[in-house]
Amino acid sequence: MVLSLDELATANGSSNVEILELFHGRNVVDCFIHQCGLDRELQKHWKSTQSIEYKFNCRILHEPTKYPDPGPVKGAGSDIIENHSTRFQIRKMSD
Numbered sequence: 001m002v003l004s005l006d007e008l009a010t011a012n013g014s015s016n017v018e019i020l021e022l023f024h025g026r027n028v029v030d031c032f033i034h035q036c037g038l039d040r041e042l043q044k045h046w047k048s049t050q051s052i053e054y055k056f057n058c059r060i061l062h063e064p065t066k067y068p069d070p071g072p073v074k075g076a077g078s079d080i081i082e083n084h085s086t087r088f089q090i091r092k093m094s095d
Helices: 005-012 017-028 032-045 052-062
Strands: none
Touching (some): 005 017, 017 032, 032 052
8 A cells, every 4th residue: 555656666677476476466455454564565575564654554554454444555655654645545544
């Protein structure tokens, strides 16, 4: 669901088959949670596990029932974190 703009550009320009498959999958899924999982797998591949985007994806995947499903996100989705987009802002549904 969330990739940094650099990660998005890297995936888009990659010749690695695994990365291309994950990237294609994240662009065609119709489920927010699945998109988060695919993005997290891309980030693991690049060892980006300390990034805020990776941590965001992990939080969504580990507590899916606490967040609404806004549907898949086009592009990087990093505006959710950086600009606090009202369109896709994720809020806990319950504690």
